[in-house]
Amino acid sequence: MSFAQMKWITTLLLALVSTIVSAQNKGKITGKIIDANSKAAIDYATVSIYQQGSEKPSGGTISDDKGNFTLDKLADGQYRVVVNFIGYQAYTAGPFNIKQSTVNAGSISLHSSSKQLGAVTVTAKTPIIENKIDKMVYNAANDITSQGGVALDVLKKVPQVSVDIDGNVELQGIASVRFLINGKPSTMFGSSLADVLASLPASQIKSIEVITSSGAKYDAQGLGGIINIILKDNKVRGINGTVNLSAGTRMNNGSANLNVRSTNFGISAFFSGNAQVNTRTLNLNDRTSTDASGRNTRLVQDGYSDFKRGGYESGINFDWSLSKMDNITGSLGYDHFNNQNSGLTSQSQQTNGLVGVTSQRNSLSKFNANSYDWSLDYKHKFKTDGQELELLYNSSFGKNNSAYNQSQVYSGQANPFSASSSSNPGTDKETNISIDYTHPLSKDVVFETGAKTVLQYINSTAAVNAYNANTNxxxxxxxxxxxxxxxxxxxxxxxxxxxxxxxxxDIKAGGRLEHTDTHIDFPGTLIPSYNTWVPTAVISHKLSTTSTLKISYTKRVERAEYREINPFINLSDPYNITTGNPLLKPEIGNVFELGYNKSFEAGGNLYIALFSRHNTNDVKTYTNFYSEYRVGDSVYRNVSVTNRQNIGTEQNTGISISGSVPFSKKLNLRTNTTVTDKYIVNKVYGGPSVNAVVVRTNLNLTFQLSETFVAEAFGNYNSPLKNIQGRTPKFMTYNFAVRKQFMGKKASLGFTTTNPFAKYVDQLTTITQAATTNGLPYTSYNLRRVPYQSFGVSLSWRFGKLDFKKDNEQDNMAKPIDN
Known part of the structure; x- marks a missing residue:
């Protein structure tokens, strides 16, 4: 970090601390929202606070996942608290007399509505974006214009997240992100993250949680932080569900959910599928290299590749309240993903400017993955409010297969001069077993502890068939x-x-110790065991009921995933070889963040974060050039070899700004901008250090034409990036969408278009490499013209009956549970 950057951050920090010190109001009201009959905590209940005699709320909040709420920074006076939640009667508590102290409202019991409802649709008032002390929540279910897309389309709108044109995700400018589904890991992310995110329909997603300041309870995995994708569920009694379908020129998907819930037992099932129709990308690669003897070789490859993708996910979940204190949840899921890329390329190779040879290459690469996930979670609540024990078992098993075949034929020849094919089946099994215990030592002090074991086993086999030109x-x-x-x-x-x-x-601090023991059965590899101490701390202060300031520190680690360590050598293009690296060391990151959150009465919000990340054993994709490269007993000439390597260190300092501005009741603007200063030091190949500024920004304009008709415009921009070997491209995309609700808002029809005025998005990548101990000097110019234009329609339908029984009926039904 430069002196100017330190001075800038210090100045802003002092200004914010000065604002804190000037705040004098210390009154606070705390409490917990529970169901009057089951005594279960009610999360996401709306809690509003009114000064006595006023009909206009002076602030508010939402209960957390344990039903707790806090209304802070209150001046002296009398207040009443009003609680609302879907399917329950509104409840008013108070008045409470505040005299610069904490008032505990205790447990507030909500009773179900006494009316018997027919087939209805209830829409929550939860905002699209929620800022919490340890995470930011994007409620995708409320973003109705995204329902016809996939997870990548939703992630583009999530604060602090950026997505490039190939589906690579960054969090605050860091690509190493830990992805979870419903708070649990899955092997499907390790095998092909882009395929999963491009195949998961947005209509299946309830919310996305972004955790950059993770506590000690969370795994240390993921340098950028954690992105937790929460799939839709329904905890309201009755039988109900949803069906979503979309069709377009580039992508088709659909999903169906069914929920059945009685008083103390609920079960839900879902199925979703996705297919990306065949798209043709144009490719031009112009590479100049120099071998050890000084000969210059120029290779020009001009062609196309046809790409298609498909996948489906399915699962069944249950939730069983054994008693008021005991709850068991379980899940079982099966997922399948696949893609195929076939291409035809014309090749021309010249040496020292002389007329060279021309050839043609046919290539085909395939990938498919199947994943099984199952989990069982038991929670026990003690008599003391907030005291809880949780046991979790989660396991995932993935079967993957990568394959390719390629052949090269000289112009005018019938038989290939070079060809090969390979199949690479493999398995990836991961089991997580954890125990977590929470114990309130007093009303203002909470102690947490726990332990976890992660067991992962990967098996991979590659069978290569080589072509013999003599025997054909x-x-x-x-x-x-x-x-x-x-x-x-x-x-x-x-x-x-x-x-x-x-x-x-408000302070939450802790520490986590992780011991990693790795054994690998592969020639020339040995990975020693190591310990990682992970301290974490978050300090926050409520400036008022609507604004909060926080500062946090955490340590993160990035262990290589299956796709990065798999040594499978992909020779679908023998001039440009890709492979994995079993010797990758874990990357370590130290993360500091200073954040300010402000909510406005009109419904808008603002979050500003200053962050600094220092990574050691920094992992980067690196390309080396060889005049001769041996694989087994075969020699490939004039080739580039690309894999992931530990390069050195990287310092990222930046600012992230996200917010929502309601210009009126009908017009709303959301923005998400991250500006990062990257400083990369290459300690392995002796290359120059690189300093670059990267900008990721998007704008989302929503116009509510009527109560049932909404229109949206969305634009996304990623600036180019100078890296240790050249420059990666910029890109810009834009979307327009409209959606009309009908049948009493039980159904909706939408239209979406992406880049309607341009068929292709051009991606120009350059690589420049000086001579190294491992490779020779070369320059590469690669232009991809990616077809990104699309048009599509989507249909959504909600069905079923929400059953709110009378209180006396619920009491009768609940009695057997307690015996």
Whole structure:
């Protein structure tokens, strides 16, 4: 970090601290929202506060996942609290007399509405974006114009997240992100993250949580932080569900959900599928290289590739309240993803400017993955409010297969001069077992502790068949084939303490110790075990009922995923080889963040975060050039080899601004902008250090034409990036969407278009590399013309009956549970 950057951050920090010190109001009202009959906590209940005698709320909040709420920064006076939640009667508590102290409203019991409802649709008032002390929540279910897309379309709108044209996701400018589904890991993310995110329909997503300041309870995995995708569920009694369908020129998807819930038991099932129709990308690669003897070679490859993708997800979940204190949830899921890329390329190679040889390459690469996930979660609540024990078992098993075949033919020849094919089946199994315990030591102090074991086993085998030009036959090549066994065990324990200091600061601090033990069965590889100590701390202060300031620190680690360590050598393009790296070391990051959150009475919000990240063992995709490259007993000439490597260190300093501005009741503008200063030091190849400024920004304009008709415009821009080997391209996309609700808002019809005025998005990448100990100098110019234009329509339908029984009926139904 430069002196100017430190001075800028320090100045802003002092200004914000000065604002804190000037705040004098210390009154606070706390409480917990529960169901009057089951005594279960009610999350996301709306809590509003009114000064006595006023009909206009002076602030408010939403209960957390344990039903707790806090109304802070209150001046002296009398207040009443009003609680609302879907399907329950409104409740008014108070008046409470505030005299610069904390008032505990206790447990507020909500009774279900006494009316028997027929087939109805209830729409929550939850805002699209919620800022919380440890995470930011994007409520995708309320973003109705995104329902016809996929998870990547939703992620583009999530604050602090950016997505490039190939589906690569960054969080605050960092690509190493830990993805979870419903708070649990899955092997499907390790095998092909882009395929999962491009195949998961947006209509299946309830919300997306972004956690950049994770506490000690969370795994340390993921340098940028954690993105948790919450799938839709329904905790309202009755039988109900949704059906979503969309069709377009580029993508088709659909999903169906069914929920059945009685008083204490609920079960839900879902199925969703996605297919990206065949799209043709145009490719031009112009590369100049120099070999050890000084000969210059120019290779020009001009062609196209046809790409298509498909996948589906399915699952069944249950929720069983054994008693008022005991709850069991479980899930079982199956997912499938696949893609195929076929291409035809004309090749021309010249040496020292002389007329060269021309050839044609046919290539085909395929990938498919199947994943099974199952989990069982038990929670026990004690008599003391907030005291809780949770046991979780989660396991995932994935079967993957990568394959390719390619052949090269000289112009005018019938038979290939070079060809090969390969199949790479593999398995990835991961099991997580954890125990977490929460114990309130007092009303303002909460202690948490727990332990976790992660067991991961990877098995991969590659069978290569090489072409013999003399016999015109393919034969198994044992020298290029291999097998890999990878066994990783992580043992972790943590402690955490949350408390209020001086009636002024809310502090949550803790530490996590992770021991990683890795065994690998692959020639020339040995990975020693290591310990990682992960301290975390979040200090926050409510400037008022609508604004909060926080500062946080955490340590993160990035362990390589399956796709990064798999040593499978992809020779679908023998001039540009890609492979994995089993020797990747874990990348370590130290993350500081200073954040300010402000909510406005009109419904708008603003979040500003200053962040600084320092990464060691920095992992980057790196390309080396070789005049001769040996794979087994085969030699490939004038080739580039690309894989992931530990390069050195990287410092990221920046600012992230996200907000929502309601210009009127009908017009709303949301923005998400991140500006990052990157400083990368290449310690391995002796290359120059790189300093670059990267801008990621988007704008989302929503216009409510009527109560049932909404229109939206969305624009997304990523600036180009100078890196250690050249420059990655910029890109800009834009979307327009409209959606009309009908049948009493039980159904809706939408239209969406992406880049309607341009068929292609051009992606120009340059690589410049000086001579190194591992490779020779070369320059590469690569232009991809990606077809991104699309038009589509989508249909959504909600069905079923929401059953709110009378209180006496619920009491009768609940009695057997307690016996």
């Amino acid at each position: 036959l393919y034969a198994f090549d044992p020298n290029q084939s291999y097998s890999l066994k990878y066994d990783r065990k992580i043992y972790a324990g943590y402690i955490s303490l949350g408390f209020t200091a001086f009636h002024f600061f």
